[in-house]
Amino acid sequence: AQSVAQPEDQVNVAEGNPLTVKCTYSVSGNPYLFWYVQYPNRGLQFLLKYITGDNLVKGSYGFEAEFNKSQTSFHLKKPSALVSDSALYFCAVRGGTNAGKSTFGDGTTLTVKP
Amino acid sequence: NAGVTQTPKFQVLKTGQSMTLQCAQDMNHEYMSWYRQDPGMGLRLIHYSVGAGITDQGEVPNGYNVSRSTTEDFPLRLLSAAPSQTSVYFCASSRSGGHGYEQYFGPGTRLTVT
Numbered sequence: 001a002q003s004v005a006q007p008e009d010q011v012n013v014a015e016g017n018p019l020t021v022k023c024t025y026s027v028s029g030n031p032y033l034f035w036y037v038q039y040p041n042r043g044l045q046f047l048l049k050y051i052t053g054d055n056l057v058k059g060s061y062g063f064e065a066e067f068n069k070s071q072t073s074f075h076l077k078k079p080s081a082l083v084s085d086s087a088l089y090f091c092a093v094r095g096g097t098n099a100g101k102s103t104f105g106d107g108t109t110l111t112v113k114p
Numbered sequence: 115n116a117g118v119t120q121t122p123k124f125q126v127l128k129t130g131q132s133m134t135l136q137c138a139q140d141m142n143h144e145y146m147s148w149y150r151q152d153p154g155m156g157l158r159l160i161h162y163s164v165g166a167g168i169t170d171q172g173e174v175p176n177g178y179n180v181s182r183s184t185t186e187d188f189p190l191r192l193l194s195a196a197p198s199q200t201s202v203y204f205c206a207s208s209r210s211g212g213h214g215y216e217q218y219f220g221p222g223t224r225l226t227v228t
Contacts, residue, residue: 104159
């Protein structure tokens, strides 16, 4: 079975400071990892993904994520947070024998204060 | 492209009533999924499909049925609504051919069962 853990329900940062939203995963075989963002009363939007290759992947809106195989982690980062980054962030994994099935974490609410 | 569309946007049901949530996509995606989103519980997979005529259960399938007669459509049926099914429902689709394709989400259906 595959699973995703987002250990922080809430992350608060000041505008201009770096941010990190944590994610760890468990899956058999090679992991395929994704970050999605949900703004209030909206659907989810894709941010970035790790498939293979460079452990640091870059995505939309200046976000990046670092894949660490030994720690089974895929933390989302941004060097300088904006108030408009405030949203709900989800980490997701695909793996194993069933490519059609994704598993999501419980989500982390990011609040960026001016 | 309209992407992933869902109807209705809002619905109120009485306990015991049945209804169908509609989902359609115009991107020719083989993979489609239904999720429910509840506060603090992230996104939980209800049912998914890897192509027309092929469906499978996710984490929380009880009380829901699906069918996939065409590539474009993936309706979710509530057989006998219960208050525990009050939630926001999201439909998603993605390309097939491997694990590395991100999902595209619809705007969601907010369902209240009284």
